[in-house]
Amino acid sequence: MSRLRTRxxxxxxxxxxxxxAARVFEEQGIGGASIEIIAAAAGFSRGAFYSNFTSKDxxxxxxxxxxxxxxxxxxxxxxxxxxxxxxxxDALKTMDRSQQDPLGRSPLLHxxxxxxxxxxxxxxxxxxxxxxxRRKLIADIVETAAKNSGKDPxxxxxxxxxxxxxxxxxxxxxRLIDPxxxxxxxxxxxxxxxxxxxxxxxx
Numbered sequence: 223m224s225r226l227r228t229r230x231x232x233x234x235x236x237x238x239x240x241x242x243a244a245r246v247f248e249e250q251g252i253g254g255a256s257i258e259i260i261a262a263a264a265g266f267s268r269g270a271f272y273s274n275f276t277s278k279d280x281x282x283x284x285x286x287x288x289x290x291x292x293x294x295x296x297x298x299x300x301x302x303x304x305x306x307x308x309x310x311x312d313a314l315k316t317m318d319r320s321q322q323d324p325l326g327r328s329p330l331l332h333x334x335x336x337x338x339x340x341x342x343x344x345x346x347x348x349x350x351x352x353x354x355x356r357r358k359l360i361a362d363i364v365e366t367a368a369k370n371s372g373k374d375p376x377x378x379x380x381x382x383x384x385x386x387x388x389x390x391x392x393x394x395x396x397r398l399i400d401p402x403x404x405x406x407x408x409x410x411x412x413x414x415x416x417x418x419x420x421x422x423x424x425x
Contacts, residue, residue, distance in 0.1 A: 244324035
């Protein structure tokens with residue numbers, strides 16, 4: 223009896239390309255990584271790459287989009303289990319990064335990819351979509367946590383989203399420049415301090 227061979231699905235192929243691209247980008251830099259190297263690192267031919275993406279830029283945009291989608295699913299699931307903001311922040315601190323998507327596991331690579339995309343003006347509208355989605359995710363978390371606690375948000379949730387996201391990206395950049403004085407948990411510590419300070423001020 224002949225054995226049936228199962229071909230990888232399109233999603234499986236894309237996931238493998240995402241993982242391989244993240245490894246290659248970290249090792250060789252985004253600018254120096256070729257499509258051929260990325261495809262080979264994933265165990266595919268160049269043709270398999272082009273059957274999923276038309277260019278390296280399109281791959282990077284898809285990775286950023288996938289990161290936002292995965293973050294939305296993961297954080298909403300976490301908020302369903304940890305309804306108050308302090309509990310939610312504590313859960314974020316202990317979250318297993320090994321279970322996340324490639325950009326979730328490597329925040330600095332995420333930042334490098336954002337800067338790579340932002341350098342080309344024609345790419346910025348695509349990047350802006352992901353920025354707005356990330357802001358909305360944080361705004362949804364703030365609004366849901368406030369409802370769970372029976373309190374109204376001190377600030378407009380959309381503005382909260384902009385503030386928190388700017389802090390997150392800022393701490394990533396600071397850690398890239400000066401890791402000795404910017405611990406890996408700096409952003410979450412700052413969020414906890416901000417939440418306590420606002421809570422004390424509004425009491």
